[in-house]
Amino acid sequence: MKRLLVSTTILAFSAATVASAQMTAVGDGEGQVDIVAWPGYVERGETDAAFDWVTRFEEATGCKVNVKTANTSDEMVALMNEGGFDLVTASGDASLRLVAGKRVQAINTDLIPSWANVDDRLKDASWFTVDGVHYGVPYQWGPNVLMYNTEVFPEAPTSWAVVFEPMDLPDGKPNKGRVQAYDGPIHIADAAQYLMAHKPELGITSPYELNEDQYKAALDLLRQQRELVSRYWHDAFIQMDDFKNEGVVASGSWPFQVNLLKSEGLPISSTIPEEGATGWADTTMMHVDAAHPNCAYKWMEHTLSSNLQSDLSVWFGSNPVTPASCTDGSGAQTAEGCTANGMDDFEKIRFWTTPVANCAQGEGACVPYYRWVSDYIGVIGGR
DSSP states (O other): OGGGOOOGGGGOOOGGGOOOOSOSOOOSOOSEEEEEEOTTSSOBSSSOTTOBSSHHHHHHHOOEEEEEEOSSHHHHHHHHHHOOOSEEEEOHHHHHHHHHTTOBOOOOGGGOGGGGGSOHHHHTOTTTEETTEEOSEEEEEEEOEEEEETTTOSSOOSSTHHHHSOOBOTTSSBOTTSEEEESSTTHHHHHHHHHHHHOGGGOOSOTTOOOHHHHHHHHHHHHHHHTTEEEEEOOHHHHHHHHHHSOOOEEEEOHHHHHHHHHTTOSEEEEOOTTOEEEEEEEEEEBTTOSOHHHHHHHHHHHTSHHHHHHHHHHHTOEESSGGGGTSOSSSOOHHHHHHTTGGGGGGEEEOOOOOSSBTTBTTOSOOHHHHHHHHHHHHTTO
16 A cells, blocks of 8 residues: 555664755746646646636646645655656655655755745745755645534534544434544544643643554554544545435545635535644655656746636645745635634644654654554555
8 A cells, every 4th residue: 555655764864965056047848847736736727717727837837847746745756766757746754764764855945936935934834944955835724624514513513522522413313323423544633633722631732742542542543433424535535425324524635625615505514623634734845766856946936926826725724835825816716715724823733744753852752653654554455
């Protein structure tokens, strides 16, 4: 399984890992750029004609954009390990693995004029910056939301308990078989965050830094959740179909699914419950052996254009990494829209990052990611 392709080099970084920027100038494009991306991240108007940030780029640069959709961070890491791609829109639970595995190259931000417009909170973020060297360009960020059916929940659920604990929902029916969970090891962090609020005696301070006792409690909660879930989702479109046709009424999700379902007139909404939310801050990273580096740099600059950032944040329900895109009228986004997407909640979101053994609790004190991978497979399999 692709989930097993996890590099143990994430446990430590050596000086050799940090390389200087490999390009000093951007030349003519090579005719194409090959990108691994999350669903909905690279649109050319095929889903909705109003959202197309590919066509004009191709016309202006001569670089044809080819996209391979990936549904989990582990799938992205596997694809980048295999090679054949120039860029990837990596979340924080993949980005440092790619750096440690030497699958991505340092980025010369001097070659990206719009770098100056990036949110200062993101420019040196720890999930893509190592020893002051940048291994990518921020793309979008946002929370993992609780998506729910408004006919079942006339009022927004106040707690993630509706997907973790057996209970009757407001319509009087049990939640068993009507909720979902994310099909990725990083979902262990969602369980840990829930426990931070409901079992403070565990002493969890970060859902990504768990000692053995804290980790065991999270797995126990996930084993309980397994008795409730109808499907572990990783394909956004299959999850949407499950909400439309299979009786699913609540699940952790992305704003992307929420927005599409609402646009179809379905009784769907989302919330961030009282326990808070994990989230993602995604970075466009360049393969160490990129075959089309000039087109890749041109694309990275293009992704920071205010129009793209504005429209993408509306389409996906995320937040632009260039704050001016909320208010400058370059696209469809507005200040109110950015607030609704969580722009003001940056400090409240616990962004995905790869768990390592050497953490704030001490050297070797925390359970490393390779165990998250194998143990979560076990949870899904009933072990």
